[in-house]
Structures are given as structure tokens and as C-alpha cells.
């Protein structure tokens with residue numbers, strides 16, 4: 001018995017974890033990224049109160065890397081909390097970019113051991129065990145219709161839900177922060193619904209209030225000055241199809257009343273019209289606002305809310321599903337013309353560490369920019385200098401060791417192998433031989449860790465040893 005379950009068959013998952021009420025929602029570690037990710041399980045479900053992480057294959061969580069100590073860190077359940085303790089490892093244990101000695105784990109804490117990055121989940125770790133970060137799925141694979149929603153287990157569950165309700169008549173409310181994919185879901189609902197009419201979208205926050213009604217409901221000639229011909233609104237255009245109302249929480253009360261009438265009577269009165277047009281629309285709405293509060297405060301009609309809220313889809317922010325970052329990054333690289341683009345290790349560390357306030361849209365822009373900057377001349381390798389300033393700024397202080405006895409920030413390397421290694425081992429190395437001075441500087445920074453120096457240079461360890469010999473460098477002086 002190892003204390004973790006990483007099998008999708010779920011053996012061991014029925015055991016109770018201390019503090020857990022349900023046998024099916026265990027805490028655990030989910031792999032976000034490791035250069036050799038194929039050698040890891042996608043997730044490690046905790047089934048006993050103490051387990052060790054380390055290089056030894058006998059450890060419940062084995063991180064097969066030289067930079068990792070044989071017994072590197074311990075996870076234990078103490079007085080109602082999951083504690084992570086470094087076991088005096090050579091290269092240290094990090095949480096959220098800081099070295100720790102002992103740390104009480106919080107849900108979604110980012111843990112780094114050697115070059116492996118995990119997130120701690122306080123519950124539900126078992127749902128991740130089938131989904132590898134490159135998109136491979138172990139066990140029985142569900143035939144997914146909603147392929148535009150890129151992601152692992154969380155997106156798969158959402159896609160299954162969307163596919164189930166898409167062919168029904170239910171109105172759907174899609175909730176999530178900006179850039180989480182609400183419009184992607186709305187379009188997906190329409191596509192999977194099989195409705196023959198068109199998909200029409202409007203952002204209620206982006207259109208001046210006086211124009212919103214004419215856009216939505218249309219108008220008859222002469223309805224107002226400038227209305228020199230009849231114009232159908234989006235509701236009419238979406239007849240037989242789907243109307244997507246983005247930022248519905250920003251719709252003025254008057255327009256809300258008219259929309260409710262359309263939904264109840266299934267007919268639309270254009271502005272200035274005396275006769276109604278019959279319409280058959282499916283409505284999907286989105287908002288980042290709390291509509292319950294809006295209803296309570298009288299800013300949103302309760303009856304309309306009830307009519308729109310027949311089914312709710314919640315999209316998690318990207319910071320809560322970082323296990324999808326690599327898959328998304330690869331898919332955006334392909335979307336912007338670099339399907340074979342690779343990412344250096346330092347870029348992946350940064351992508352996993354950044355908190356993505358603007359969610360998937362921000363990641364998409366980051367990769368789009370990276371493709372443009374690293375293009376054919378850059379060999380389509382996305383490296384740290386291609387990252388936007390916001391991410392570079394966020395990485396400041398990553399891996400800085402605490403100052404010894406208050407003597408100011410340590411000049412030690414952020415972490416043994418921060419910059420350098422592309423995902424694809426087939427990549428040609430990015431540079432030639434370092435000068436003796438460069439090599440000595442790297443050895444000092446990485447405290448004589450050859451694997452880390454090699455990663456930074458994009459070279460094998462043997463090559464680094466050859467350079468040591470060539471320059472007559474004594475490795476022991478750096479350890």
C-alpha cells in the first residue's frame with residue numbers, strides 16, 4: 001500500500017482520508033507540468049495520512065529526476081491540516097514560488113519539487129487521474145462533440161453537461177470571469193443543438209442603452225429620426241437559432257421587460273411597430289456579475305432571471321485549472337500558425353505560476369504574441385524574453401531564497417533549472433559552447449548541479465562534463 005492512488009480504476013479511493021466526509025472526494029496532488037510528464041501519474045490521490053515525495057521509486061510520489069533528493073518532502077495530515085515539509089532536500093521545496101521548510105497546504109497551492117510542478121487540491125483529486133496534461137486520456141474515452149472547448153477533466157465535465165442540454169429548449173446562463181470561454185460555450189450550445197437558424201450575439205454592456213433596443217428588437221421605418229427603412233433586430237435574425245446575450249447583467253430594466261415579453265409570447269415588436277413577428281429563439285446569456293444580488297437590489301428583474309436561469313454553466317477561472325495551460329498553449333500556437341512550437345522550461349514555469357487575471361483570453365494573446373516574436377527566425381521556440389511584461393513582472397522574486405539572518409535577498413539562483421529546456425527533446429540546442437566565464441557563473445548559480453546547468457544551456461549533462469574538462473574546472477569547488 002503506497003498511500004496514494006493514481007489509478008483511474010479507483011482502487012484505494014474508497015478509503016477515508018482523515019477529515020474527509022465522503023469516500024469519493026480525496027485531497028491530492030495534480031501534475032501541472034514536468035519536462036518528463038509521461039513518467040508521472042496525472043494525479044496522486046491521498047489515501048493515508050502521511051506520504052513521501054522523492055526520487056526513490058519506492059516513494060508514494062516518485063519524481064524521477066537527479067535534482068530531486070531520494071526523500072525530498074513529506075506530506076502529512078496534522079491536526080486537521082495537510083502539511084508539506086521539506087526533508088532537508090538538496091534543492092529545496094517551493095510553494096507558490098517561495099522556498100518553504102514547512103507549510104500548511106491550501107487548496108490550489110502550487111508546489112515545485114525539482115522540475116515537477118503540482119497543485120494541491122483539497123478534494124476531488126480522483127477526477128484528474130485519467131487526464132494527462134498533453135490531452136491524452138486513459139481508460140474509456142468519451143466521444144466529445146464540443147471540441148472547441150480545449151481542456152482536461154474540468155472542461156470535459158462542462159462539455160458533457162453542455163452536450164446534454166444543448167438539444168433541449170432550456171435557456172442557459174453561462175457564468176465566469178472575463179475570458180473564461182463563455183462565448184465559446186454559447187457557440188458550442190448552438191452548434192450542438194442542431195437548430196437550423198443562425199447564432200446572433202450582442203454584448204449588452206458595449207452598446208449604448210438607446211441603441212441596444214433597436215439592435216435587439218429592430219425597428220419600423222419612421223420609428224425615430226433616421227429610421228428610413230425597416231430593420232430586423234437580432235431577435236428576428238436569430239429566429240430558429242440562438243441568441244447570445246453577453247453581459248446580460250448590464251441590460252437596462254426597460255429592455256429587460258421587452259425581452260421577457262419576447263420569451264413569454266414568442267413574438268417580437270420592432271420599435272415603432274404595431275404588429276408583432278413570431279419568433280422561435282433559444283437564449284443563452286452570460287455575465288460576470290452576481291445576478292442574485294442584482295435582483296435583490298432591484299437592478300435585474302426576478303421574473304426574467306428565472307426565465308433565463310433554467311440551466312447554469314459555470315466556467316472556472318484559468319488559475320483554478322492550470323493543468324490545462326500546456327494544452328491550451330499548444331492549441332493556440334497551432335491556431336496562430338506554429339503547430340510545432342515548443343516552449344522552454346522557464347516559459348512553462350512562468351505560465352504555471354502566473355495567475356491569469358484575464359484568463360484564457362490572456363493566455364491566447366500571450367501565445368499569439370510569442371508566435372509572432374519567436375517565428376521562423378526564432379526557431380519557433382517560445383522563450384522567456386517573448387513573454388509579456390505582466391508575466392515577467394509576476395515572476396520577479398520567484399524562487400528567491402529567504403535572506404540568511406536578515407542580510408538582504410539571497411543571490412542564489414531562483415531554482416536549479418529555471419531557464420532553458422524546450423519540451424521537445426528533439427529540439428536542436430539554442431546555443432553553442434559557453435565561455436569559461438559563463439560556465440563558471442552558471443555553476444555558481446546552480447551550486448554545481450550539472451543537470452540544471454545542462455538544462456539552462458539546452459545541452460546533455462555529458463556535454464557539460466566535457467566543457468568542465470576542457471576548461472579544467474573542478475566541480476567540487478562549486479558544491
Ligand SMILES: Nc1ncnc2c1ncn2[C@@H]1O[C@H](COP(=O)(O)OP(=O)(O)OP(=O)(O)O)[C@@H](O)[C@H]1O
Nearest residue numbers: 148149150177178179180181182183184360361364
Ligand atoms: N476552453 C477554451 N478552449 C479554447 N479557447 C478558449 C477556451 N476558453 C476561452 N477560449 C478563447 O479565449 C478567448 C476568450 O473567450 P470568450 O470570448 O469565449 O470569453 P468570455 O468568457 O466570453 O469573455 P468576456 O466575458 O470578456 O466576454 C477566445 O478567443 C476563445 O477562443
